[in-house]
Amino acid sequence: MTTPAPPKMAAQPPSPSSMLYLIYQKDGDGALSYEVDDGAVATWWFGHSFDLGGKHWYTGFAYNTPEVYGPKDENAVPAPGSKVNITAATLFKDSAGSEKEWTIDGAYPTIGEFGAYERAGEIDKTRKIESRETGDGRMVLAVPVTFFANGVDSASYEMFLFDSADLQLEANAGRQRWTYIGNIAAGEDNDADCGQEPGDRACYQTKGTLSFGTPGDGGLPTIRIAMSGTGTEAASGVTEYRYDTAGKQYQPAP
Structure with a gap:
């Protein structure tokens, strides 16, 4: 009797901490919120997979608080209008079930600003x-x-x-x-x-x-x-x- 082979598992996206490193190029030792450059604090937000344009994509979203110049007041309360900077990194492969390694499309240090009190909204599941x-x-x-x-x-x-x-095409510059x-x-x-x-x-x-x-x-x-x-x-x-x-x-x- 032949034992059936175990089902093949699709390669999973990198961990949130790995995506944070890809975005900020600073190791947080597994943490999902840590200080990066100039006193700014980077925080993982969420990851999203989808299919578009003949590719399977995965994007990890994160955000960081404003940079701090000079002494930092640990007791200061962020103002209601204090937004955070949105960042992201995107990977792709040919299909959701493909076992091929993910290809890095790019990391984006800013794609906009949102939130208040120096924090983002919580994902509503x-x-x-x-x-x-x-x-x-x-x-x-x-x-x-x-x-x-x-x-x-x-x-x-x-x-x-x-x-x-x-x-990468010249026609799509910008x-x-x-x-x-x-x-x-x-x-x-x-x-x-x-x-x-x-x-x-x-x-x-x-x-x-x-x-x-x-x-x-x-x-x-x-x-x-x-x-x-x-x-x-x-x-x-x-x-x-x-x-x-x-x-x-x-x-x-x-």
Whole structure:
């Protein structure tokens, strides 16, 4: 009787710590958040696999706080408007099941800024990552996040644009692999700071469902957020967002 061979396992993407090293070229000894150049702190955010343009891709996203010049005040509280720098590294191979080694496409020291209080939103695993191909080798990626501040848990989508074009070609000079293209609100919950007693903040909870529409400016799809919930006038209704080619961000449609 012949013993069947064990199933072949597809080569897995590198570990988050390895991706951080690829981006920042500084070893964190396995840590997923550590200091890099000039007092900035780099932190792993998440990894995402997808297929586009005849290749299987894997991107590791991270972010870093602003650089610190001069003495660092360990007790200083970051300001609400203090964003973080988004970074990424991308690998590819010919298919998801291929056992070939990953090829490094590139590491990108900045693809935009987001967040507040010197931190990014947390990946919301209760909602799906959404994406839409544009038909010209690009993809819009909507990453669900939550951000807690001042007693309110805010839900939103961080928006990215991926370009699968051969960036080595002279005709594609100046194009970027990844670009951050804005934040789209998708609900709020103030359960941590509300109540029924006199003087308490009124409780409210809203939730937004994302869907893609037809191509608009820049060839990117419109996005609709359908709201539902209780406790506020904004608990229901639909808001449409369109890509603004001048500002290079998604904005509410007028």
